Amino acid sequence: QKEVEQDPGPLSVPEGAIVSLNCTYSNSAFQYFMWYRQYSRKGPELLMYTYSSGNKEDGRFTAQVDKSSKYISLFIRDSQPSDSATYLCAMVPNFGNEKLTFGTGTRLTIIP
Amino acid sequence: DAGVTQSPTHLIKTRGQQVTLRCSPKSGHDTVSWYQQALGQGPQFIFQYYEEEERQRGNFPDRFSGHQFPNYSSELNVNALWLGDSALYLCASSLAGPSNEKLFFGSGTQLSVL
Numbered sequence: 001q002k003e004v005e006q007d008p009g010p011l012s013v014p015e016g017a018i019v020s021l022n023c024t025y026s027n028s029a030f031q032y033f034m035w036y037r038q039y040s041r042k043g044p045e046l047l048m049y050t051y052s053s054g055n056k057e058d059g060r061f062t063a064q065v066d067k068s069s070k071y072i073s074l075f076i077r078d079s080q081p082s083d084s085a086t087y088l089c090a091m092v093p094n095f096g097n098e099k100l101t102f103g104t105g106t107r108l109t110i111i112p
Numbered sequence: 113d114a115g116v117t118q119s120p121t122h123l124i125k126t127r128g129q130q131v132t133l134r135c136s137p138k139s140g141h142d143t144v145s146w147y148q149q150a151l152g153q154g155p156q157f158i159f160q161y162y163e164e165e166e167r168q169r170g171n172f173p174d175r176f177s178g179h180q181f182p183n184y185s186s187e188l189n190v191n192a193l194w195l196g197d198s199a200l201y202l203c204a205s206s207l208a209g210p211s212n213e214k215l216f217f218g219s220g221t222q223l224s225v226l
Contacts, residue, residue, distance in 0.1 A: 008152065043116070043202050043217030044155065088154050098145050098206060098215055099168050102154030 003027050006089055006103030014111050019076040023089035023103045026070065030091040030101070033065050035074045038086045038105065047087075048074065051095075079110045114139065116205050116218035124224045125193050133188040133221045137205030141216070143167075144186040146178060147202040149220070155202055161186050162208055190223075198225045 006023045013019055021035075032051055036044035048063040050056045050072075056063045064073040072091075076083055086107045090100040117136045125131050137144050143162045147155035157170035161180035175191045184205075190197055200220040 004154075006154070041219065043204075043219050045217070046215065090154075096209065097168075098143070098160055098204070099157045099170065100147075100155070100215075102156070104152065104154050 001026060002104075003101050004089065004091065004103045007106055008104050010107040010109060012109045012111055013079060015079060015081060017079050017110075019079050019083070019108060019110075021074040021076075021087050021089075021106050021108070023072050024070055025072075025091060025101075027093070027101075028067075028070065029093040032092050032095060032097075033063070033072050034090040034100070035061075035063055036088040036090060036102075038088060040085075044088055081110045081112050084109045116203055116216050118201075118203050118218040118221050120221060121219070122222045122224075124226060126226050127193055127195060129193050129225075130189065130191045131193060131223060133190075133201050133203075133223070135186045135188070135203030135205075135218060137184050137186070137203075138216050141205035141207050142184050143206045143208050144180060144184065145204045145206070145215070146186070146188045147204065147217075148172075149200040149202055151199070158188070193225045195225050198223060 004025045035048040038044045050063045053067045060077045062075040086105040088105045089103040119134045145160040146158040149155040159169040160167045164180045177189045180186045202220045203218045206215045
């Protein structure tokens with residue numbers, strides 16, 4: 001079993017829809033959770049960074065962490081065609097640790 | 113201000129050969145991490161260099177080695193290439209200190225092993 005599980009999709013939604021992306025994990029030591037966006041032929045770009053359980057909002061993006069269920073989510077409101085990319089969740093056990101454990105990524109397409 | 117730059121962008125090798133990939137960190141950064149991303153998978157941590165020394169290592173064999181130079185740039189070397197080494201190799205740089213928010217990735221080197 002992988003430490004981090006993520007539905008690879010692909011996921012296609014119409015422009016303006018709310019998108020929900022999810023990851024589950026098995027290692028209870030993970031404390032810091034990140035979402036990255038990766039466009040084709042590019043490196044991952046950090047979108048959101050959260051610590052432990054709770055919600056964090058940044059513009060159209062909301063990251064949610066539920067440590068009791070070992071489940072994290074990224075919500076995208078008012079989705080735009082420019083949001084079409086692969087979304088990767090990543091996590092580490094302690095602050096400042098750069099040995100990230102990534103999910104497989106979910107490929108998202110926003111249909112105009 | 114240039115971000116993380118990697119060279120070459122694409123590379124084709126045959127089994128058994130050796131390859132060297134290069135990375136220049138973002139200006140002001142002193143730490144370099146390398147990741148391997150196979151097709152359809154998330155990146156996997158290979159190792160990290162700080163102050164010219166390997167600081168952390170992932171679950172990769174000794175065929176994977178690296179180096180960091182005094183100007184903070186880094187090389188990833190892979191010996192005795194296997195078909196399974198075909199992947200996108202990503203370099204990420206950061207400034208030493210407790211913040212994962214400072215990790216910046218390059219666009220990667222696409223390695224194909226035939």
